[in-house]
Amino acid sequence: MAVFLTGATGFLGSYLVAELLNSREGPLCLLVRARHPKEAEARLWRSLQLHCDYETFQRLFRTRMKVYLGDITQKGLGLSPEVREELLSGADSVIHCAASLNRRSYEICLNVNVKGTLEVVKLAQDMARRGSLRRFSNVSTVAVAGHRRDEAVREDKAIRWNAPDLDAYGATKKMAEHLARELLPEGAVLTFRPSAIIGDSRFAATTQFDMVRAFAWLAKAPALPLNPSWKIDIVPADFVARAIAELHRRERPKHDVYHLSAGTDSLDYREIVAVLGGGRRPFLPGLQRPFTKLCDWLSDRHPNWRLSRMATLLKFFMPHLVENTVYDNARLREELGEGPPGFGVYAKALMAYAEEHRFKFPYRPLPEPPVLEAAS
Ligand SMILES: NC(=O)c1ccc[n+]([C@@H]2O[C@H](COP(=O)([O-])OP(=O)(O)OC[C@H]3O[C@@H](n4cnc5c(N)ncnc54)[C@H](OP(=O)(O)O)[C@@H]3O)[C@@H](O)[C@H]2O)c1
Incomplete structure (x- = not known):
């Protein structure tokens, strides 16, 4: 039976497609937002060209990928009853990776991450009613832990319902985790919480540049509004996809939630600047407040200014950069026998x-x- 995957056209989703096609037999059922099959093919080629050449893509597209044109925010995922029936009889597990990471819009995050996840959960409920649901793997995020400071957060201490959320994204992903756990049979749901996913440990190319831009700025800024000993938790996309694919197929994983993170092995800013060849930079954590205010001010200026775009980026990343918080990965290390390659x-x-x-x-x-x- 096949795995049904959402979010295949996204950054992590492309890694999951590549990993699942490499590591298991059989077809993959992919939900793709497109008006017609040719557009879906073009969108999948766009995301998968980081992983394979065109000939390989064509071969895999024709033999191993079954495309479903749909949208998770639509009722029944936007599939006709006949197509939904075909999907239900062909797939026995779900990896739900689609999400909105739009930190500016609560409405979009709510629509995609909560309402959209509910539609995917309803499909899995239909599988469960037929006795065919083997696993529902929910790709969540460490952002569900909300505001933290100087901590190594453990999986069982991450969710707090009476504490402020980091942003709309973190709040709606927390709701999505809750929905899946509450509405699906116990034992079927696995929750994965990656930390900041940046790059690939095997090759230099990437299609995701937001955080990379922020680090390029870090490496060049005349002074950094950060404490050199603060750590930031970063994990490469290839490891995240490998861990999800591996645990998704395990019969009895030991836990139902895993941090996919670097944990206490995370680098601090002094180490990161050194690795990036930034030389000796003054670290001035006292400048954090004026720097954040400057980013706020600049990000409200002309959206096409290069400086405004960088300020907007830093404005959204700043809360993560200054938390000095990592996400404990002892469960992952125990289960897989290894942690991620370091940044x-x-x-x-x-x-x-x-x-x-x-x-x-x-x-x-x-x-x-x-x-x-x-x-x-
Ligand atoms: N990137 C990170 O650092 C990070 C860290 C921790 C956790 N995560 C989690 O990893 C997952 C993937 O993130 P990513 O960075 O790969 O994001 P991404 O590149 O923005 O990809 C998001 C995917 O979701 C799909 N999607 C969005 N709205 C949809 C809808 N209404 N219906 C169907 N599909 C929809 C997108 O499809 P379109 O191509 O059609 O837009 C795309 O395939 C998310 O669940 C995220 O919370 C990411």
Whole structure:
């Protein structure tokens, strides 16, 4: 039976498709937001070209990927009853990776992360009623832990219902976790909480540049409004996908929630700046408040100003950068026998790639089919 995956056209979703196709037999059922199959194919090629060449993509697309055109915010995922029935009879597990990471809009986060997750959970409930649901893996985030300071947060201490959330994204992902756990059979649900997913430990290329841009700025800024000993928890996408695929197929994982994180092995800012070749920079944590105010002010200026765009980015990342909080990964290490490769191993190559490509992946479009000569 197949795995049903949401979010395949996204950054982590592309890693999950590549990992699942590599590590298991059989087809993958993919929910893709597109108006017609050709558009879905083009959107999947766009996300998967980080992982394979066009010939491999074509072969896998034709033989292993079954595309469902839909949208998680639509009733029944926007699938017709016949198509939904076909999906239910072909898939026995779900990896729910689709989400909105839009930290500016509570409405969009609520619609996609809560209402959308409910629609995916309802599909899994239908599988459970038929006795076919083997597993529901929910890709969540460490952001569900809300505001933290100087902590190594454990999985069972992350959720607090009476404490302020970090932002709309964290709040709605927390609700989504709760929905899945409450509404699906015990033992079927696995929750994965990755920390900040940046780059790939095996190669320099990436398609996701937001955090990379923030670190490029860090490496070059004349002074940093951070404490050099504060840590930030970063994990590479290849490890996150490998861990999810591996635990998703385990018959009896030991736990139902896993932090996919670097934990106490996380680098501090002094180490990160050194790895990125930033030389000796003054660290001035006292400047944090004026710096945040400056970012707020600049981000409200002209949206097309380069400086405004960088300020907006830093405004949203700043709360994460100053928490000095990591996410304990003892469960993961125990279960997999290893933790993630450290950011220090690949950060320099990633940064060099990003700067060389001006923080843009050189996407190739889907080749046009050859025009057939009309028979004369
Ligand atoms: N990136 C990180 O650092 C990080 C860290 C921790 C956890 N996570 C979690 O990892 C997952 C993937 O994140 P990502 O960084 O890969 O995000 P991403 O690149 O923005 O991808 C999001 C995916 O969700 C899909 N999606 C959004 N709205 C949808 C809708 N209404 N219907 C169907 N699909 C929809 C998107 O489809 P379209 O292509 O059609 O927009 C895309 O495939 C999320 O659950 C996120 O919470 C990410």
